[in-house]
Amino acid sequence: xxxxxxxxxxxxxxxxxxxxxxxxxxxxxxxxxxxxxxxxxxxxxxxxxxxxxxxxxxxxxxxxxxx
Amino acid sequence: xxxxxxxxxxxxxxxxxxxxxxxxxxxxxxxxxxxxxxxxxxxxxxxxxxxxxxxxxxxxxxxxxxxxxxxxxxxxxxxxxxxxxxxxxxxxxxxxxxxxxxxxxxxxxxxxxxxxxxxxxxxxxxxxxxxxxxxxxxxxxxxxxxxxxxxxxxxxxxxxxxxxxxxxxxxxxxxxxxxxxxxxxxxxxxxxxxxx
Numbered sequence: 071x072x073x074x075x076x077x078x079x080x081x082x083x084x085x086x087x088x089x090x091x092x093x094x095x096x097x098x099x100x101x102x103x104x105x106x107x108x109x110x111x112x113x114x115x116x117x118x119x120x121x122x123x124x125x126x127x128x129x130x131x132x133x134x135x136x137x
Numbered sequence: 138x139x140x141x142x143x144x145x146x147x148x149x150x151x152x153x154x155x156x157x158x159x160x161x162x163x164x165x166x167x168x169x170x171x172x173x174x175x176x177x178x179x180x181x182x183x184x185x186x187x188x189x190x191x192x193x194x195x196x197x198x199x200x201x202x203x204x205x206x207x208x209x210x211x212x213x214x215x216x217x218x219x220x221x222x223x224x225x226x227x228x229x230x231x232x233x234x235x236x237x238x239x240x241x242x243x244x245x246x247x248x249x250x251x252x253x254x255x256x257x258x259x260x261x262x263x264x265x266x267x268x269x270x271x272x273x274x275x276x277x278x279x280x281x282x283x284x285x286x287x288x289x290x291x292x293x294x295x296x297x298x299x300x301x302x303x304x305x306x307x308x309x310x311x312x313x314x315x316x317x318x319x320x321x322x323x324x325x326x327x328x329x330x331x332x333x
Binding site: 076077102103104106109111113129131132133134135136137 | 159160161247248249250252253256257261270272286288289294299300302308313
């Protein structure tokens with residue numbers, strides 16, 4: 071499948087992925103972040119349940135401490 | 138629009154600022170100078186000498202609540218500005234009530250955990266409200282890595298999304314203030330495009 075990940079087209083072998091699987095593949099798992107799929111905020115409790123399919127728009131924000 | 142017309146226009150708006158540290162105090166200062174009419178600023182900290190390397194406070198204010206010190210400083214810029222400064226710790230429950238009626242909310246927390254908390258709260262409980270988040274501002278230099286990323290109409294991120302604060306990579310005035318200014322600049326842009 072092809073998805074838009076942070077405004078860039080990316081291709082994956084799988085037909086669909088859960089948010090958690092995408093985070094694992096991209097090795098994003100150890101950082102604080104926020105995920106939106108097609109404009110919808112996905113709470114961390116739903117990372118295992120929310121699937122990402124071909125053509126989806128996924129935004130991941132990396133949250134760094136400091137202010 | 139002339140400068141005075143812009144001030145008159147921005148006077149009608151209300152901006153929420155979550156945190157009055159390096160990001161929040163500087164962002165409030167810039168929005169006050171631009172002419173935003175009402176600022177709602179929340180922080181439950183006290184001014185410490187170690188804050189003065191980047192925050193909009195002064196030596197004689199050490200020991201004061203940040204909310205009180207910030208009101209004093211903003212009133213020295215514009216005596217008519219309406220500042221609602223609340224000495225509270227923000228959480229999932231009080232954010233929708235505290236920032237009710239705001240046209241834009243600026244995320245100005247220190248901890249990544251709190252940043253995640255306010256994103257979740259505003260996105261899920263305050264639909265249609267624009268949140269401007271800061272992420273990645275530690276250290277110095279690397280001007281070219283700092284940018285604004287539009288996630289969608291209600292969520293923007295300013296910063297490099299990479300440099301985390303640590304003992305060896307502290308937050309310093311130039312980089313923190315650049316990000317605070319980007320947040321303020323984006324807030325002004327959003328308000329200027331809004332009819333009121």
